[in-house]
Amino acid sequence: MKHWRIEQMDWDAFDASKVDPSIVSLIKSASVVERNARDYTEYLVHVFAGDQGFIDAAQNWAEEEVQHGDALGKWAMLADPSWNYEEAFKRYRDTYRIDVDVDASIRGSRTGEMIARCMVETGTSSFYTSLADATDEPVLKAVCKQIAADEYRHFKLFYDCMHRYLKREKLGRWARLRIALSRVLESEDDELATAYHITNEPADMPYDHKRCISAYMSRALGFYQRKHLGRVVAMVLKTAGMTPHSRLQRFISDAAYHLIKWRQKTFARHLKTAS
Numbered sequence: 001m002k003h004w005r006i007e008q009m010d011w012d013a014f015d016a017s018k019v020d021p022s023i024v025s026l027i028k029s030a031s032v033v034e035r036n037a038r039d040y041t042e043y044l045v046h047v048f049a050g051d052q053g054f055i056d057a058a059q060n061w062a063e064e065e066v067q068h069g070d071a072l073g074k075w076a077m078l079a080d081p082s083w084n085y086e087e088a089f090k091r092y093r094d095t096y097r098i099d100v101d102v103d104a105s106i107r108g109s110r111t112g113e114m115i116a117r118c119m120v121e122t123g124t125s126s127f128y129t130s131l132a133d134a135t136d137e138p139v140l141k142a143v144c145k146q147i148a149a150d151e152y153r154h155f156k157l158f159y160d161c162m163h164r165y166l167k168r169e170k171l172g173r174w175a176r177l178r179i180a181l182s183r184v185l186e187s188e189d190d191e192l193a194t195a196y197h198i199t200n201e202p203a204d205m206p207y208d209h210k211r212c213i214s215a216y217m218s219r220a221l222g223f224y225q226r227k228h229l230g231r232v233v234a235m236v237l238k239t240a241g242m243t244p245h246s247r248l249q250r251f252i253s254d255a256a257y258h259l260i261k262w263r264q265k266t267f268a269r270h271l272k273t274a275s
């Protein structure tokens with residue numbers, strides 16, 4: 001069951017004068033990644049074969065993710081009427097595919113898989129919250145708030161499921177933290193960089209990972225405020241089984257905030273030299 005529908009949003013309230021072009025490029029990239037969620041369900045169906053309760057939940061999850069893509073795609077076409085979401089998604093599918101034909105999680109266990117999914121939802125819920133806080137465009141603000149709420153519910157879905165598997169697989173806190181952090185680092189891999197390339201660059205321009213991830217990250221990381229990082233760190237610690245609200249969490253949040261700002265500047269520098 002979806003918690004909201006695209007048709008419920010007040011699309012007539014769209015205000016072109018309040019559109020920030022750097023957000024448009026991020027929204028275009030995010031739209032095709034979100035729409036691609038059905039591939040991940042296929043992967044999860046293989047990994048969680050026999051767990052019908054989770055498979056049903058994962059199928060509902062994918063429909064919500066696809067709706068995120070469709071809502072963001074619709075908004076991006078209002079912001080840039082020359083852009084075509086369906087056509088961009090088709091090109092993205094032709095370029096980027098995940099390997100769904102597996103019989104076990106690439107994270108080593110079902111618990112590990114759930115930890116990785118928790119990290120993806122941590123990333124998306126903080127990303128859309130930061131965009132909702134940054135934009136003055138009323139439709140995008142409302143859409144990002146709805147999506148961020150969905151992403152947090154998804155985090156809880158995977159977190160609860162992780163606990164079911166933890167009882168059997170017994171992964172220690174450091175092992176959980178290691179899987180969580182390795183998934184966080186994967187955000188700099190090809191998925192987002194390719195999405196940026198397909199949705200923002202000319203079709204005849206060759207793909208260059210460093211240029212594209214720099215273009216995406218230099219913009220995306222710029223919207224994160226200290227409070228968003230505080231929430232990210234609390235969710236990472238919670239997933240690893242550590243106390244989410246503590247002096248340690250505040251210390252790590254401060255460090256993470258400075259790290260993110262430093263990374264943002266590094267990506268911006270890479271982008272300048274690449275273009």
Ligand SMILES: [Fe+2]
Nearest residue numbers: 034065068124
């Ligand atoms: Fe999503």
Ligand SMILES: [Fe+2]
Nearest residue numbers: 121124151154
């Ligand atoms: Fe999600």
